[in-house]
Amino acid sequence: DAGVIQSPRHEVTEMGQEVTLRCKPISGHNSLFWYRQTMMRGLELLIYFNNNVPIDDSGMPEDRFSAKMPNASFSTLKIQPSEPRDSAVYFCASSSSGLDQFFGPGTRLTVL
Amino acid sequence: AQSVTQLGSHVSVSEGALVLLRCNYSSSVPPYLFWYVQYPNQGLQLLLKYTSAATLVKGINGFEAEFKKSETSFHLTKPSAHMSDAAEYFCAVLLGGGYNKLIFGAGTRLAVHP
Numbered sequence: 406d407a408g409v410i411q412s413p414r415h416e417v418t419e420m421g422q423e424v425t426l427r428c429k430p431i432s433g434h435n436s437l438f439w440y441r442q443t444m445m446r447g448l449e450l451l452i453y454f455n456n457n458v459p460i461d462d463s464g465m466p467e468d469r470f471s472a473k474m475p476n477a478s479f480s481t482l483k484i485q486p487s488e489p490r491d492s493a494v495y496f497c498a499s500s501s502s503g504l505d506q507f508f509g510p511g512t513r514l515t516v517l
Numbered sequence: 518a519q520s521v522t523q524l525g526s527h528v529s530v531s532e533g534a535l536v537l538l539r540c541n542y543s544s545s546v547p548p549y550l551f552w553y554v555q556y557p558n559q560g561l562q563l564l565l566k567y568t569s570a571a572t573l574v575k576g577i578n579g580f581e582a583e584f585k586k587s588e589t590s591f592h593l594t595k596p597s598a599h600m601s602d603a604a605e606y607f608c609a610v611l612l613g614g615g616y617n618k619l620i621f622g623a624g625t626r627l628a629v630h631p
C-alpha cells in the first residue's frame with residue numbers, strides 16, 4: 406500500500422517566488438490535512454479538507470497561503486509570494502476514520 | 518478547549534531502561550488521545566490511541582499508555598528502551614464537535630544511550 410505521497414521532498418527558493426507543494430492522499434481516505442512544523446511553533450494545522458471541501462482553514466497564516474483539493478486524490482498548498490519566515494517542514498496527512506491520521510514524509514521548504 | 522501538555526522537551530535513558538514520557542490533557546468532554554512518533558527526517562507515525570475503551574492501550578514497538586481520568590494524564594511507557602526508540606514523540610488530543618482536528622503537544626525528544 407502506498408502511503409501519503411508528497412512532492413517535492415525539498416524545495417529551495419528565493420523570497421518573492423511562488424511555491425507549490427503537492428500531496429496525494431491514501432486511496433479511499435476522505436480527509437486531508439496540511440501541517441507546518443517549525444522549531445519555534447511546533448506542529449500546526451494549516452487547513453483540513455473533508456470530501457474535498459475545506460472545513461477549517463483557521464490555521465492558514467496569511468492570504469499568501471492557499472490550498473486546493475480539486476479531487477479526492479490530489480491537493481496543493483501554494484505560497485505566493487514566499488518569505489523567509491515560511492521556511493519549515495510541511496506535512497500532508499490523510500484519514501478515513503477521522504481518528505487515525507497517516508502522515509506523508511514532508512516537504513522541507515527553505516526560502517532564502 | 519482541548520489541549521495537551523508534554524512534560525519535558527528532552528528525555529534521556531539508557532538502553533534497557535524504562536521509558537516514561539509524560540502527557541497531561543485538558544478537555545471538557547471525554548477525550549480521544551493519541552501518541553505519535555517522528556523519526557529523523559520522516560513524517561509522524563501513529564503509536565497508539567485511546568478512544569474510551571480500555572484505559573490501558575497497547576501500541577506498536579512495545580509501547581503502551583494508560584489513560585487516567587483522575588490525573589488527566591496519558592503517559593507513554595516502554596519497559597525496556599532500545600536504541601531504535603530514539604525519536605521525537607508527540608501527544609495529541611482530538612478536537613471534538615465533529616471536527617477531526619488533532620491538537621498536538623510540543624513534543625518530547627527521546628535519546629537512548631548505550
